[in-house]
Amino acid sequence: MRIVVAIKQILDPEGITVNRRRERIFINREERIINPADKCALEAALRLKDAHGAEVIALSLGKPAADDALREALAMGADSAVLISDKALAGMDAPTAAMVLARAIERLAPFDLVLAGQTAADTGGDQTAGRLAELLGLPQVLQALELSLDGGRLQVVRLWDGKPVRAAVSLPALVAVSPLAPPARYPHGARIMNAYRQMQVSVWTAQDLGLTPEELTPNIESRGQVFPPERELGTVVEGPPAQMAGEILSLLRMRRLI
Amino acid sequence: MDFSLNEDQRMYVKMFEDFCANEVAPFAQETDHEEKPPLKQLKAASEQGFLGAIFPEKYDGAELDMISYALLMEHLGKACVSTALTINVHVALVGSAILRHGTDAQKEEFLPAMAAGEMIGAFALSESGAGSDAAALRTTAQRDGDRYILRGSKAWVTNAGIGQLLLVFARTSEEAGGKGISAFLVDVDTPGVKVGYREKTMGLRGLVTNTVYFDGAEVPAERLLGQEGQGFAIALEALDLSRVGLSAICLGAAEAALENGTRFAVEHEQFGGPIAYKQAIQNMIADSRAEIEAMRHLVHFAAWLADEGDSRLRTQAAITKLICSEYAMRIANRMLQVHGGYGYMKEYAIERIYRDLRAMEIAEGTSQILRFLIARDQFAPHGISLRP
Amino acid sequence: MDFTLPKEYELLRRMIRDFARQEIAPLAKRVDVQEEVPREVIRKAAELGMMGVPFPQEYGGMGAGELGYCILMEEIGKVCTSTATVIGAHTGIGAMAIYLDGTPEQKKKYLTPLARGEKIAAFALTEANAGSDAAAIRTRAVRDGDDFILTGSKMFITNGPIADIVSVMAVTDPSLGPRGGITAFIVEMDWKGCSVGKVEDKMGIRGSGTSELIFNEVRVPKENILGQFGAGFVTFMKTLDVGRVSLGAACLGGAQAALERSIQWAKARTQFGKAIVHNQSIQWMIANMATEIEALRSLVYRTAWMVDTGQPFTRYAAMCKLYGSEVASRCISQAVQIYGALGYSRDVEVERMFRDARIAEIFEGTNEIQRIVIASDIMRQEGVRISP
Numbered sequence A: 001m002r003i004v005v006a007i008k009q010i011l012d013p014e015g016i017t018v019n020r021r022r023e024r025i026f027i028n029r030e031e032r033i034i035n036p037a038d039k040c041a042l043e044a045a046l047r048l049k050d051a052h053g054a055e056v057i058a059l060s061l062g063k064p065a066a067d068d069a070l071r072e073a074l075a076m077g078a079d080s081a082v083l084i085s086d087k088a089l090a091g092m093d094a095p096t097a098a099m100v101l102a103r104a105i106e107r108l109a110p111f112d113l114v115l116a117g118q119t120a121a122d123t124g125g126d127q128t129a130g131r132l133a134e135l136l137g138l139p140q141v142l143q144a145l146e147l148s149l150d151g152g153r154l155q156v157v158r159l160w161d162g163k164p165v166r167a168a169v170s171l172p173a174l175v176a177v178s179p180l181a182p183p184a185r186y187p188h189g190a191r192i193m194n195a196y197r198q199m200q201v202s203v204w205t206a207q208d209l210g211l212t213p214e215e216l217t218p219n220i221e222s223r224g225q226v227f228p229p230e231r232e233l234g235t236v237v238e239g240p241p242a243q244m245a246g247e248i249l250s251l252l253r254m255r256r257l258i
Numbered sequence B: 001m002d003f004s005l006n007e008d009q010r011m012y013v014k015m016f017e018d019f020c021a022n023e024v025a026p027f028a029q030e031t032d033h034e035e036k037p038p039l040k041q042l043k044a045a046s047e048q049g050f051l052g053a054i055f056p057e058k059y060d061g062a063e064l065d066m067i068s069y070a071l072l073m074e075h076l077g078k079a080c081v082s083t084a085l086t087i088n089v090h091v092a093l094v095g096s097a098i099l100r101h102g103t104d105a106q107k108e109e110f111l112p113a114m115a116a117g118e119m120i121g122a123f124a125l126s127e128s129g130a131g132s133d134a135a136a137l138r139t140t141a142q143r144d145g146d147r148y149i150l151r152g153s154k155a156w157v158t159n160a161g162i163g164q165l166l167l168v169f170a171r172t173s174e175e176a177g178g179k180g181i182s183a184f185l186v187d188v189d190t191p192g193v194k195v196g197y198r199e200k201t202m203g204l205r206g207l208v209t210n211t212v213y214f215d216g217a218e219v220p221a222e223r224l225l226g227q228e229g230q231g232f233a234i235a236l237e238a239l240d241l242s243r244v245g246l247s248a249i250c251l252g253a254a255e256a257a258l259e260n261g262t263r264f265a266v267e268h269e270q271f272g273g274p275i276a277y278k279q280a281i282q283n284m285i286a287d288s289r290a291e292i293e294a295m296r297h298l299v300h301f302a303a304w305l306a307d308e309g310d311s312r313l314r315t316q317a318a319i320t321k322l323i324c325s326e327y328a329m330r331i332a333n334r335m336l337q338v339h340g341g342y343g344y345m346k347e348y349a350i351e352r353i354y355r356d357l358r359a360m361e362i363a364e365g366t367s368q369i370l371r372f373l374i375a376r377d378q379f380a381p382h383g384i385s386l387r388p
Numbered sequence C: 001m002d003f004t005l006p007k008e009y010e011l012l013r014r015m016i017r018d019f020a021r022q023e024i025a026p027l028a029k030r031v032d033v034q035e036e037v038p039r040e041v042i043r044k045a046a047e048l049g050m051m052g053v054p055f056p057q058e059y060g061g062m063g064a065g066e067l068g069y070c071i072l073m074e075e076i077g078k079v080c081t082s083t084a085t086v087i088g089a090h091t092g093i094g095a096m097a098i099y100l101d102g103t104p105e106q107k108k109k110y111l112t113p114l115a116r117g118e119k120i121a122a123f124a125l126t127e128a129n130a131g132s133d134a135a136a137i138r139t140r141a142v143r144d145g146d147d148f149i150l151t152g153s154k155m156f157i158t159n160g161p162i163a164d165i166v167s168v169m170a171v172t173d174p175s176l177g178p179r180g181g182i183t184a185f186i187v188e189m190d191w192k193g194c195s196v197g198k199v200e201d202k203m204g205i206r207g208s209g210t211s212e213l214i215f216n217e218v219r220v221p222k223e224n225i226l227g228q229f230g231a232g233f234v235t236f237m238k239t240l241d242v243g244r245v246s247l248g249a250a251c252l253g254g255a256q257a258a259l260e261r262s263i264q265w266a267k268a269r270t271q272f273g274k275a276i277v278h279n280q281s282i283q284w285m286i287a288n289m290a291t292e293i294e295a296l297r298s299l300v301y302r303t304a305w306m307v308d309t310g311q312p313f314t315r316y317a318a319m320c321k322l323y324g325s326e327v328a329s330r331c332i333s334q335a336v337q338i339y340g341a342l343g344y345s346r347d348v349e350v351e352r353m354f355r356d357a358r359i360a361e362i363f364e365g366t367n368e369i370q371r372i373v374i375a376s377d378i379m380r381q382e383g384v385r386i387s388p
């Protein structure tokens, strides 16, 4: 079985503060990490590898610094890694990024399973996985928590309205893994050393993927940042349950919400 | 000037030595290791009159002068810091306040019982939000006819768990800072008083220090100590005396550390002879000895000021406590070092002394607050008035 | 000059930091109270290679050198000194002796399971009469055919109660003294005649067991001679040299953790109507801590680099241990002070850190011995020989 896992490197959100009043984002500590949901996807791939044997390929689209994210994936247990990095790819929008990734995944064929994170903790677009599936013509399962192989089919436990439900899909398929899926393993120290000292990360350029400048022209134009209005303070209701319920009811009525 | 002890004082010293050797020192290790309140030692101390050390004879006190009291604390501190501090809180913080500000009726009611050990005193000033800034306390005492109703909680009340009598500082008016604070003598058994969590501390493990809650506790008006609004001044005055006592305890504990270190250096051999022959060891011993002598003179001078009723006591007590707590910790640290690996073992007294002394730079005014007080006093004549 | 950490070490630090935060820190209090580092934690650490960081991968190690090992000790030293001590005695001295002077067969047989953490190592040098003066040991190894018969007892041995494999220093020829008369052996604790004696009750690092090891006519095959016959003293001193660098790293972690907690508390605690950090007394403490920590960090990591690049480093290793232990003790004591009474309570981490830190000034050669090492090394270049 060949599994491709798409991972994105992001700035650690813990190192960032948002100052609404000054409408600015401050980077206090510039530490780059693997997007949490993508790390869960990698873990899911490695669990399939542990259980059934598989070749796991980590794929990332990003700046040269994303090399570190791929080394981490190698340290965790990925077998090989590919970085798509090119100046021509700077400032891409989400549809273009999905298209580039799809092109790279096609180049990695044959594959049985493509895994991605459900959501990126920086942009929160929640669209890459779905777009990828469409572009690759694959069936997709979103919000996955657990994956297991049952004959030729993939059994998936996924979140549906906040509750885990079972789903099954035939391969090849694309599965988007939820950041609530089981957390990633710690990489072994020796593998960390070897990931840098012995293992390779292949680097593909736009040209390697046969991407034309037209294809890379963004469809979306960025016009600046807007800070959403701050949430208004809620009303705190206190007292015995029956009384609270009554109060909430009248509040909702007053605001014509019911 | 005369630096000698008078005949009484010399006699007392002999008595303190015997008492500590027989009734306190032998139990110091178990007091610490088992976190046992020093009840046995308190009972023995009451029999000697030490629990009313500075009370007049008519209240069954031993009527010691402050120098003798400091000698007592020094010897107790040498034997067991937990026991010494328990007694110092009882005598110098609580007893002295009643002695100075109590009505005759209050003195008669409390002092003999305290001297007999039937009542152990606790001093309830600090709160979770009011430590160094004690005047920020928020416990309230609301007048209601011939009673006060107490509400709030106190933190780090030493002796609360073994005591009967709480000297409680509470706000009787909204006036800011110290002015609105009054002092009350509160029986632990009063309904609405609850002795809570016993602190688990690094050292001083014989000390019983608790959080105390007041939930509408009714205190008769005749239990007000001094006047309304006088509470903070009463607390500061009591702290002057107890800082002298605490400094004497530091002195005693430092002496114990030095004795232990000296004995170890003589008996313990490395590189073919006692380690006492190594200059590094000699220096640690010499510095400690020198500092102990400095501490002794500071303690005696402050005690003398107290006996004389000299107003210089306020600053001098702060100076003495600052120096004595820091020196004592430093000395214990060196003497632990002299012990090598053995010093880290609970079998050796120095291990306990080191942990015990770490509290001294914090309790009854942190070193930082004492430095502030001393600097404020120094700058005051120059027209600069410092605020913390 | 380039001070950037190679990328693999950045990732390694992140992995260890996450592991320490998630798997070790939540247990640190329990480790202190229950006096044990859970075997489960050791097992988990071992699975990630943390029990053999500096050793080559061919022997089951991580292959991350002294630099990687210092990173490990710093990160674990931040959260739990007991755990750092267990790993330190295992990797930094116990297994290190075998790595430095073992034959390829010994490394295969002993170092490999140790590096993988399947077995636990200890380093047995100290005896009742031989602490700083390590050459004064009396444990004897007498030749008997192809074997040696080992008899004697070792004291204060870290990991003694849980060790499987111990590097032991014994006298093989009393007439020769330290140069020629002392030999190191690898001993398996399940051999006949090996037993664990008294387990010590200590001030701190209570989760790291310290005990006596008793060898009663233990038969040791000659293949288990570690290093040259008669050169055991050299093997052991060389091992201690390396161990001191990482001990300095663990101290660095402790000091850093104290600084971080101090900053948090100084921002959070209000007295006199403002956060206490607005007092220069507190600011100075924080500035001094931060400065000393940076100096220590530079010293430790430069020395680790010297070790990894094969330069002579004895003097600098002694400095790491000496300065590191003092900086850690100082910083942690200041953290206690900043916490006020709370810092004296066993409910907060700085209290445990204070008790834990004190050992680093004593073990793996007291700080006096480090000063002797440094002065001797300096004076040797001047042609002067110093005797301890």
Ligand SMILES: Cc1cc2nc3c(=O)[nH]c(=O)nc-3n(C[C@H](O)[C@H](O)[C@H](O)COP(=O)(O)OP(=O)(O)OC[C@H]3O[C@@H](n4cnc5c(N)ncnc54)[C@H](O)[C@@H]3O)c2cc1C
Binding pocket: B089, B122, B123, B124, B125, B126, B128, B130, B131, B132, B133, B155, B156, B157, B158, B159, B201, B204, B209, B359, B362, B363, B364, B365, B366, B367, B368, B369, B372, B388, C269, C271, C272, C276, C279, C280, C281, C282, C337, C338, C339, C340, C341, C342, C344
């Ligand atoms: C063993 C023990 C027994 C005790 N027993 C009693 C008792 O019986 N009764 C009682 O009432 N209290 C008792 N206490 C409490 C003790 O008096 C307080 O701990 C002390 O006043 C310090 O207050 P805090 O702990 O709240 O520290 P904080 O006041 O919070 O101080 C925290 C830190 O800030 C510093 N700081 C605060 N303000 C300033 C400033 N303006 N300038 C510079 N630095 C500043 C302090 O020095 C300290 O380093 C006891 C404490 C201990 C440890």
Ligand SMILES: Cc1cc2nc3c(=O)[nH]c(=O)nc-3n(C[C@H](O)[C@H](O)[C@H](O)COP(=O)(O)OP(=O)(O)OC[C@H]3O[C@@H](n4cnc5c(N)ncnc54)[C@H](O)[C@@H]3O)c2cc1C
Binding pocket: B268, B269, B270, B271, B275, B278, B279, B280, B281, B337, B338, B339, B340, B341, B342, B344, C089, C122, C123, C124, C125, C126, C130, C131, C132, C133, C155, C156, C157, C158, C159, C202, C210, C359, C362, C363, C364, C365, C366, C367, C368, C369, C388
């Ligand atoms: C918790 C703990 C864990 C330990 N773990 C181990 C272990 O795993 N393996 C092991 O082998 N040992 C271990 N030890 C022993 C430790 O290394 C020794 O305690 C240490 O070397 C000091 O020896 P000592 O305790 O006998 O003190 P001593 O050597 O007797 O020292 C007493 C004092 O004399 C000073 N001194 C001695 N000689 C001189 C001199 N020439 N000049 C100036 N001052 C001098 C010392 O600095 C010290 O202050 C451990 C000890 C402890 C407490």
